[in-house]
Amino acid sequence: MQLLPRLFFLRAIVSIFIFATVGSTLSSQTLAQQPSQQTPIETEDENAIQLKTTWDKAVSALAYKIAAAVKPAKTVSLEVKNKSSLDAESVASVRKAFTQYLVALHLKIEPDVSGVRHIEITLSESNSEYVWVAEVGLAESEQVVMVSVRKENNDVSNATNVTLTVQRNLLKTQNAPFLDFSKHDVSAGRVSLWTILEAGELKNYGDVAPIPQIHVSRDPRGRLSVSEAGQVEAQVGGIRCASTAGGLIDCSSPDSSQNWAFAGGWESAYVLGRNYFAGLTSDTTRLTGNLPQFFSAAPLVLDHGTFWILTELDGKARFYESPANSAATFSGWGDDIATITTTCDPGWHVLVTGTGDWTQRDQIQVYDLKNHQALANGPPLEFSGPVLALWPSEDGKTVRVVSRNLQTGKYEASIVSVSCGD
Amino acid sequence: MKLRLCLYLAAISAVLLAALPSHTARRPRYGGTLRVELGATVSSLDPKVAAANPEEANAKAELDALLYDHRGDDGAFVGAAGSGAFRVSEWDAGKRAVFAANENYREGRPFVDSVEMQMGRSAHDRVLDLELNKTDFAQIPAEQARQAADHGVRVSTSQPNELLALVFLRAGPGTETARVREAISRSIDRTAIVNFILQKEGEPAGGLLPQWSSGTAFLFSTQAAVHNAKEIQAQISTSPKLVLGYDSADTLEQTVAERIVVNAKEAGISLTSRVIPSKPAHGTDIRPGDAVHVDARLIRLRMPSPLPNVSLAAFIDKLGPMAGIVDSPLPESASPEDIYYCERSIMNSGLVVPIVWMPQVYGISARVRDWKQPAAGETWPLADVWLDSTDAH
Numbered sequence: 001m002q003l004l005p006r007l008f009f010l011r012a013i014v015s016i017f018i019f020a021t022v023g024s025t026l027s028s029q030t031l032a033q034q035p036s037q038q039t040p041i042e043t044e045d046e047n048a049i050q051l052k053t054t055w056d057k058a059v060s061a062l063a064y065k066i067a068a069a070v071k072p073a074k075t076v077s078l079e080v081k082n083k084s085s086l087d088a089e090s091v092a093s094v095r096k097a098f099t100q101y102l103v104a105l106h107l108k109i110e111p112d113v114s115g116v117r118h119i120e121i122t123l124s125e126s127n128s129e130y131v132w133v134a135e136v137g138l139a140e141s142e143q144v145v146m147v148s149v150r151k152e153n154n155d156v157s158n159a160t161n162v163t164l165t166v167q168r169n170l171l172k173t174q175n176a177p178f179l180d181f182s183k184h185d186v187s188a189g190r191v192s193l194w195t196i197l198e199a200g201e202l203k204n205y206g207d208v209a210p211i212p213q214i215h216v217s218r219d220p221r222g223r224l225s226v227s228e229a230g231q232v233e234a235q236v237g238g239i240r241c242a243s244t245a246g247g248l249i250d251c252s253s254p255d256s257s258q259n260w261a262f263a264g265g266w267e268s269a270y271v272l273g274r275n276y277f278a279g280l281t282s283d284t285t286r287l288t289g290n291l292p293q294f295f296s297a298a299p300l301v302l303d304h305g306t307f308w309i310l311t312e313l314d315g316k317a318r319f320y321e322s323p324a325n326s327a328a329t330f331s332g333w334g335d336d337i338a339t340i341t342t343t344c345d346p347g348w349h350v351l352v353t354g355t356g357d358w359t360q361r362d363q364i365q366v367y368d369l370k371n372h373q374a375l376a377n378g379p380p381l382e383f384s385g386p387v388l389a390l391w392p393s394e395d396g397k398t399v400r401v402v403s404r405n406l407q408t409g410k411y412e413a414s415i416v417s418v419s420c421g422d
Numbered sequence: 423m424k425l426r427l428c429l430y431l432a433a434i435s436a437v438l439l440a441a442l443p444s445h446t447a448r449r450p451r452y453g454g455t456l457r458v459e460l461g462a463t464v465s466s467l468d469p470k471v472a473a474a475n476p477e478e479a480n481a482k483a484e485l486d487a488l489l490y491d492h493r494g495d496d497g498a499f500v501g502a503a504g505s506g507a508f509r510v511s512e513w514d515a516g517k518r519a520v521f522a523a524n525e526n527y528r529e530g531r532p533f534v535d536s537v538e539m540q541m542g543r544s545a546h547d548r549v550l551d552l553e554l555n556k557t558d559f560a561q562i563p564a565e566q567a568r569q570a571a572d573h574g575v576r577v578s579t580s581q582p583n584e585l586l587a588l589v590f591l592r593a594g595p596g597t598e599t600a601r602v603r604e605a606i607s608r609s610i611d612r613t614a615i616v617n618f619i620l621q622k623e624g625e626p627a628g629g630l631l632p633q634w635s636s637g638t639a640f641l642f643s644t645q646a647a648v649h650n651a652k653e654i655q656a657q658i659s660t661s662p663k664l665v666l667g668y669d670s671a672d673t674l675e676q677t678v679a680e681r682i683v684v685n686a687k688e689a690g691i692s693l694t695s696r697v698i699p700s701k702p703a704h705g706t707d708i709r710p711g712d713a714v715h716v717d718a719r720l721i722r723l724r725m726p727s728p729l730p731n732v733s734l735a736a737f738i739d740k741l742g743p744m745a746g747i748v749d750s751p752l753p754e755s756a757s758p759e760d761i762y763y764c765e766r767s768i769m770n771s772g773l774v775v776p777i778v779w780m781p782q783v784y785g786i787s788a789r790v791r792d793w794k795q796p797a798a799g800e801t802w803p804l805a806d807v808w809l810d811s812t813d814a815h
Contacts, residue, residue, distance in 0.1 A: 122640065124640060126635055126758075127634050127635065127728060129637060131637030146759050148757065217530045218450070218530035218532070219450050275449055275452075355448060357450075358792050359794060362448070
C-alpha cells in the first residue's frame with residue numbers, strides 16, 4: 001500500500017501532460033468531427049441536457065486516461081461491454097463517443113488481433129453512479145482506469161402530459177417531502193412563482209416561514225391556498241398560517257388547534273399527531289351534525305345542499321346524504337379522493353387513489369357517481385409511487401397531486417385533470 | 423325471471439369483489455402491537471454492559487435505535503433512553519420486552535401502539551412462527567430464505583451487504599505462505615457455496631465491496647481455478663498444514679468452512695477446520711498465539727454504509743488488527759478509482775479471501791404495511807410500519 005500514493009501521483013502527472021499536449025488539438029478536432037455530440041439538445045428538460053453533458057465529459061475523461069495508459073501504442077482494439085441498466089441505444093451512443101474521442105487522441109482502432117493493445121470498456125454501475133471501467137492490455141500487465149457518472153433522473157419527462165382520460169402534468173420534482181404546492185405564472189408564463197408547503201416550513205417565492213412543530217405526525221397532512229393577489233393560507237395539522245398585511249407569513253399558536261375549512265361552509269378539526277380528521281361539522285346546511293373521522297372528503301355540491309363522500313379509518317369510503325346513515329359504501333378505494341367537474345359531462349366525478357401502501361405504485365381512477373353507485377370510467381392514471389396528497393383546485397376542474405417516485409426517490413408535484421375521450 | 427336476474431347480478435358482484443385488491447388502505451393506520459422475534463438474547467439495555475457476542479450486539483443496536491433519539495458522530499446512540507420512538511414498558515432480560523409508542527417523539531408518534539419482542543428464538547422457531555402467523559417480524563438466515571418463501575412466508579431481502587470472508591491470521595512474510603494463500607483462494611468454489619449452502623441467496627465475492635456499492639466488483643474474479651491451485655501447490659517446497667477456524671455459534675460458518683476444506687483438499691492443500699469460541703462483541707478477535715490455534719478464520723463483515731469508501735474503511739479497521747493489513751484511510755472524496763486500487767492492493771496481499779456476499783433477510787406477516795428494507799448501516803424502521811387490520815389473522 002505504500003506504493004499507492006506514488007501511483008496516484010504518477011497517474012496525475014501523466015494525465016496533466018496528456019491534457020496539456022493534446023487537449024487543445026482534441027477540442028478543435030472533436031468539435032469539427034462530431035458536432036452533434038457537442039451541441040446541447042434544445043429541450044426544456046434541464047435534466048436531459050445535463051445528462052448528455054455529464055456523459056460526454058465522462059467519456060472524454062476516460063478516453064484521456066486510456067490514451068495515457070496505452071502509450072506508446074498507437075493502434076488499439078476496442079470492446080465495449082454493458083453490465084449496467086443502460087439501454088442498447090445509450091450503449092451504442094457511448095460506444096460511438098468513445099471511438100470518436102480515442103481517434104481524436106491519435107489512436108487507430110483496429111480489430112482485435114495479436115500484437116494490438118486491447119481495450120475493454122465495461123459500462124458498469126453502482127446504486128448511485130454509472131462506473132465506466134477500461135481494462136487496458138493483457139492480463140499480466142493489465143491497467144485499470146475508470147470514471148464515474150452520477151445517475152440523473154431522466155425519465156421524469158416521460159410522465160408529463162400522458163394522453164389519457166385522466167391527464168397528468170408533472171410540474172416539479174424535489175428531494176425533500178412536501179405536502180402541497182402552488183404555481184403562479186407571471187410575465188405571460190415566462191416566470192413561475194412557487195409556493196411549497198412542507199411539514200416544517202412554508203416556502204413562498206423564496207421566503208421561508210417556519211411552522212411550529214409541536215404535535216408532529218409521521219404522516220403529516222397540509223393544504224395550501226394562494227389567491228390571485230398572492231395571499232397565502234396554509235393549514236398543517238392543527239396550525240394555520242396566513243399572509244399578513246405586511247406580506248409576511250404568520251402561523252397560529254400550536255396551543256390552539258385550528259379547524260380546517262371544507263366546501264359549502266363545512267369544517268373539521270384535525271386529530272393532532274395523527275393523519276386524519278375528527279369529523280365534518282356544519283350548522284348552516286341541510287346535512288347537519290357530525291360525520292365520522294376520515295382521511296379525505298369529497299363534496300358533491302348540489303342545489304339542495306352539500307353531500308360528502310368520506311374515506312374512513314376502516315378502509316371504506318361512504319357517501320352521506322345524512323349524518324345518521326351512509327347512502328352507499330365503496331370498497332377498494334384508497335384514502336385520498338377529490339371530486340372534479342368536466343366541461344363535457346355535467347355529472348360529478350370522483351378521483352380516487354389506489355390501495356396498497358407507500359412501498360407500491362399507485363393510480364388515480366375516475367369514478368362516475370350515479371344513483372348512489374360509483375362506476376369506474378376509463379383506465380386509471382398510473383403513478384410510479386404512492387400518491388401522498390390529492391387536493392382539489394379552487395375551481396374544481398383540476399386536482400393538485402403530490403406523489404413520490406419510487407424509482408428516483410423524489411417527490412413530484414403534478415396537476416391532474418380529466419378530459420373527455422382519448 | 424327475477425330469480426335468474428338476481429343470481430346473475432350476484433355472480434357479477436362476486437367476480438368484482440374477488441378482483442378487488444386485498445388491501446383497502448393507503449395512508450398509515452395507527453394502533454396494534456407489532457410482534458417481533460429475535461434470535462439473540464439481550465441481557466441488558468444499559469449502554470455500559472457489553473454484549474456477549476456479535477449477535478447480541480446487533481440486536482442491542484436495533485433496540486437502542488428504538489429507544490434513543492439519534493446517533494452521535496461516533497455512531498453511538500446519545501440522549502436518554504425513551505427519547506426515541508419507543509419507551510420500555512416491560513423488560514424481562516434475555517426473554518421478553520415490550521416497547522410502547524412514545525407519544526411525544528420528535529419525529530411523530532410511531533404508527534403501532536407497541537412492539538412486543540420475544541428473545542432467544544431459534545431460526546427454526548422464528549420461521550415456523552412466521553408460517554403460523556404467530557409473529558409479525560423476524561430476521562431469517564439467508565440460507566433459509568428460499569425455504570421460508572416456499573412455505574408462504576412473506577420475505578424481504580436486502581441487497582447483499584454482509585461479506586463472509588476468510589482471513590489469514592498467521593501471515594508469514596515469505597513467498598511460500600503467499601503462494602499457499604493464493605492456492606487456497608483459487609481452490610474455493612464460491613458459486614457452489616452460493617447455490618447449495620446459501621440456496622442462491624447471495625453472490626460470490628471476489629472483492630471487499632459488492633457490485634451494487636462500488637460498481638467494480640466484476641473486476642475481481644470469483645471463478646474457482648482448481649487446476650491453477652494445484653499448479654501453485656506443486657511449486658511449494660514444504661506445504662504447511664493449515665487450520666481454518668469458524669465461530670462455534672455460527673452454523674453457516676461451519677458449513678462453509680467444511681466446504682472450503684473439501685475444495686482445498688481437491689487442490690492438494692492440507693487444510694482442516696476447527697471450531698473456535700464465539701467472538702466477543704467488543705474486544706480483540708483471535709490472533710496468532712491465542713489458546714485456540716488457527717491459521718485462518720472465517721469472519722462476517724457487515725457493511726456500515728452503502729457508500730463504498732465508508733464500508734471499505736470500516737473493513738480495513740476491522741481486518742487490520744487480525745491480518746496485519748495497514749492502509750491509509752480513504753478520504754470522503756475518494757474516487758471509484760481510488761477505492762478500487764485500495765481494494766485491489768488488499769486483495770493482492772492475499773490476507774483476506776472474500777467468499778460470498780449475503781443479504782439481510784426478514785420474514786414479515788401479511789398485515790405489516792410500509793415495510794422498507796433498511797439500507798446498509800440502517801436499523802429496522804419499526805416506527806414507520808403499520809398494521810393493516812384487514813389482514814389480521
